[in-house]
Amino acid sequence: MNKYKKKEIIKNKISIAPMVDRTDRHFRNFVRMINKDVLLYTEMITAQAIINGDLDYILGFEKIENPIVLQIAATSPEEAYKAVKISEKYDYDEINLNVGCPSDRVSGNMMGACLMAYPEKVAKILEAMNSATSKPVSIKHRIGIDGTKILPDEISKKVFDTYEDMKNFVEIVKKVGIKKFIIHARIAVLAGLDTKQNREIPPLRYDEVYKIKKEIPDLYVEINGGIKTVEEIDKHLEHVDSVMIGRQIYENPMILTQFGKYYGKNIKITREEIIEKMIKYVEKIELNGIRPHLFLMHTHGLFFGQKGSKFWKRAINNPKADSFMLKNLLKELKNERKI
Ligand SMILES: Cc1cc2nc3c(=O)[nH]c(=O)nc-3n(C[C@H](O)[C@H](O)[C@H](O)COP(=O)(O)O)c2cc1C
Incomplete structure (x- = not known):
C-alpha cells in the first residue's frame, strides 16, 4: 500500500x-x-x-x-x-x-x-x-x-x-x-x-x-x-x-x-469596512509593541485604480502611521467621498 x-x-x-x-x-x-x-x-x-x-x-x-x-x-x-x-x-x-x-x-x-x-x-x-x-x-x-x-x-x-x-x-x-x-x-x-x-x-x-x-x-x-x-x-x-x-x-x-x-459566496465588503477591520488589527499589534507600518505597508494597493489611491498610499507609507492616523484617514476619506 x-x-x-x-x-x-x-x-x-x-x-x-x-x-x-x-x-x-x-x-x-x-x-x-x-x-x-x-x-x-x-x-x-x-x-x-x-x-x-x-x-x-x-x-x-x-x-x-x-x-x-x-x-x-x-x-x-x-x-x-x-x-x-x-x-x-x-x-x-x-x-x-x-x-x-x-x-x-x-x-x-x-x-x-x-x-x-x-x-x-x-x-x-x-x-x-x-x-x-x-x-x-x-x-x-x-x-x-x-x-x-x-x-x-x-x-x-x-x-x-x-x-x-x-x-x-x-x-x-x-x-x-x-x-x-x-x-x-x-x-x-x-x-x-x-x-x-x-x-x-x-x-x-x-x-x-x-x-x-x-x-x-x-x-x-x-x-x-x-x-x-x-x-x-x-x-x-x-x-x-x-x-x-x-x-x-x-x-x-x-x-x-x-x-x-x-x-459559492458573494463577497460584498467595501473599502470602508476593510479599513474598519484594519483599525482593529492595528490597535491589536500596537498593544503587542509591533510597529503598525509593518502591516500598513502591505495595504498600499487597497485603492488600486481609484480616485483616492495616491492619497491613501502617501498616508499609509508614512513610517509613523498608526491606528489614530488610520481613524482620521477613514473620516477624511468618507468626507471627501473617496470611499
Ligand atoms: C516579491 C516577490 C517575492 C517572491 N518570493 C517567492 C518565494 O518566497 N517563494 C516562491 O516560490 N516564489 C516567490 N516569488 C514568485 C511568486 O511566488 C510567483 O511564482 C511569481 O511572482 C509569478 O506569479 P505572479 O505572476 O502571479 O506574480 C516571489 C515573487 C515576488 C514578486
Missing part, C-alpha cells in the same frame, strides 16, 4: 503565491480581512532558518490564516527533514518545497530553481519532508531552467528547457508520492537575469502546464505566472486544477472580492 495515501492535499481553486517580504503574517491577515477561503502561503523560509531560528517569530501564525501552506527551501534531505519535523508543532495545512526561486543567494546554496537539474535529489528531499510530517507535501517549480555559466561542470544537463525535460522531472518526483505540482509557467535563467527579470522576461508557456495535466491526469496541477483577471483564471481552470496568483493580489487586493464565486 502507498504509505502516502492518507495525506490529502489541499484542493483550493485559488492560492496566493509565496512572496518573500510580502506574504508575511501581516499581509496574510490583510488578505483574510477580504477573503477567508483562498489558500495562503508563507514567504519562503530556508530549512536552516527554521533549524537555527526563533521559531514563534518565523513560523507562528494566527488561526484565521488557515488554510495556509508553509514553504521551505532546502539543500539536502537531512536539513529538510529536520526543518519539517520542527514545523510540525505549528498547524500548517501543507508543506511545500521551493524549486522555483532563481535568486543567486538561493541557487548559490543549491536551493530553489537550480535543483531542477537534479530531479533525484529533489525526490529525496521531498521524501524526507513527507516522512517528517503528517501533512501533505507539495512542490512549486518552474517549467525548466537554463543553468549555463552557473551550474557546476559535472552536471551534464545544464539546460533543462523542453517539455520532455519537465515531464521527466515530474515523473521522478511523483514516484516518491508527491501529487501536487505548482508550476510557474516560465523557465528560470540562472545566470544573466536577476530575480525580478526572471519573473518577467522568460516567456510564459501555459500550454506545457496544460499538457502535463492532460498526459498525467492523476497529478494535481496548479498553474502560476502572470495571471491577472478572473477571466484568465476561468480559462486556466478549464485545463488545470487550480490557479496561483502573486503580484496581482498585492497590487490590487480588492480582486479578492471577485473570488467569492469559487467558494
Whole structure:
C-alpha cells in the first residue's frame, strides 16, 4: 500500500503565491480581512532558518490564516527533514518545497530553481519532508531552467528547457508520492537575469502546464505566472486544477472580492469596512509593541485604480502611521467621498 495515501492535499481553486517580504503574517491577515477561503502561503523560509531560528517569530501564525501552506527551501534531505519535523508543532495545512526561486543567494546554496537539474535529489528531499510530517507535501517549480555559466561542470544537463525535460522531472518526483505540482509557467535563467527579470522576461508557456495535466491526469496541477483577471483564471481552470496568483493580489487586493464565486459566496465588503477591520488589527499589534507600518505597508494597493489611491498610499507609507492616523484617514476619506 502507498504509505502516502492518507495525506490529502489541499484542493483550493485559488492560492496566493509565496512572496518573500510580502506574504508575511501581516499581509496574510490583510488578505483574510477580504477573503477567508483562498489558500495562503508563507514567504519562503530556508530549512536552516527554521533549524537555527526563533521559531514563534518565523513560523507562528494566527488561526484565521488557515488554510495556509508553509514553504521551505532546502539543500539536502537531512536539513529538510529536520526543518519539517520542527514545523510540525505549528498547524500548517501543507508543506511545500521551493524549486522555483532563481535568486543567486538561493541557487548559490543549491536551493530553489537550480535543483531542477537534479530531479533525484529533489525526490529525496521531498521524501524526507513527507516522512517528517503528517501533512501533505507539495512542490512549486518552474517549467525548466537554463543553468549555463552557473551550474557546476559535472552536471551534464545544464539546460533543462523542453517539455520532455519537465515531464521527466515530474515523473521522478511523483514516484516518491508527491501529487501536487505548482508550476510557474516560465523557465528560470540562472545566470544573466536577476530575480525580478526572471519573473518577467522568460516567456510564459501555459500550454506545457496544460499538457502535463492532460498526459498525467492523476497529478494535481496548479498553474502560476502572470495571471491577472478572473477571466484568465476561468480559462486556466478549464485545463488545470487550480490557479496561483502573486503580484496581482498585492497590487490590487480588492480582486479578492471577485473570488467569492469559487467558494459559492458573494463577497460584498467595501473599502470602508476593510479599513474598519484594519483599525482593529492595528490597535491589536500596537498593544503587542509591533510597529503598525509593518502591516500598513502591505495595504498600499487597497485603492488600486481609484480616485483616492495616491492619497491613501502617501498616508499609509508614512513610517509613523498608526491606528489614530488610520481613524482620521477613514473620516477624511468618507468626507471627501473617496470611499
Ligand atoms: C516579491 C516577490 C517575492 C517572491 N518570493 C517567492 C518565494 O518566497 N517563494 C516562491 O516560490 N516564489 C516567490 N516569488 C514568485 C511568486 O511566488 C510567483 O511564482 C511569481 O511572482 C509569478 O506569479 P505572479 O505572476 O502571479 O506574480 C516571489 C515573487 C515576488 C514578486
